[in-house]
Amino acid sequence: MIVVTGATGTLGRPLVALLKDQGVAVRAVARFADAGTVPVGVEVHKADLARPEEVAPALEGASALFVHPRAVGESAAKLVALSAEKGVRRIVVLSAINVDDDPSYQPSRLNGDRNKEVEDAVAGGGLPWVAVRASSFATNAIGMFGAQVRAGDVIRAPYGDFAEAPLHEADLAAVIARALIDNNLDGRRIPVTGPDSVTHEEMVDVIGEVIGRPLTFQEVPAELAVRGMVANGLPEAFVNALMARYERGAGNPAPVTDEVERILGRPARSFAQWVADHADAFRAVAS
Secondary structure, X not given: OEEEEOOOOOOHXXXXXXXXXXXXXXXXXXXXXXHHHOOOOOEEEEOOOOOXXXXXXXXXXXXXXXXXXXXXXXXXXXXXXXXXXXOOOEEEEEEEOOOOOOHHHOHHHHHOOOHHHHHHHHHOOOOOEEEEEEOOEOOXXXXXXXXXXXXXXXXXXXXXXXXXXXXOHHHHHHHHHHHHHOHHHOOOEEEEOOOOOEEHHHHHHHHHHHHOOOOXXXXXXXXXXXXXXXXXXXXXXXXXXXXXHHHHHOOOOOOOOOHHHHHHOOOOOOHHHHHHHOHHHHOOOOO
């Protein structure tokens, strides 16, 4: 039995489905989980992951645990200790490729992420472990560009030459699934990225090519972008940190690894493949 925390999120859903398809018994844990949010045949355990005692019943009989840092947060150390008590034999934790950077260079920390603390709790918890350090999720492109693409053909954003190595969530789920099952990866901190460094401007070009509609990228000043993002509800401190990250990295390629291919025996999916899999997110809804 494998227990998956954060089981109903962007990563949790494909991870649970993949494990189920591979014939693995899965127990899905999330605050708002129910039978309608997971594949048929998957056990569901509803729990507030900030309260490890609520997760305890889900750990009974489990051989491995996947820890999602955003779901578990500051309760990670208690959850790891509880897992050891319950006989769990391996823990795989999601982390971030920039986890060793200066905390002030990690904008997600201003949204509450504690990747470093959760990774350290898992690695120091006494059980066999794997930390999967993910690059930027390709799904971020929906938040960055989706509404504008659905509304028109001119896409405005700052720092067109800032690059990411966008990672398809299905590839990330597949690497994590392998780590949960295969002890050959134990003890590794694995940097996992998409196969290419892609700038913001190139992302917009790819989206247009895939959905069959030419798009034009128009770079706007960071100050204008900040005002718009804050007006849309994002915390100002987070937005400012994000712009600072863009400014530091502008014009430089994103780090790219081949870990997906090494672990899975096939190339990582491209950003174009990801867009094709999510094309509806960029198409206007017919009225």
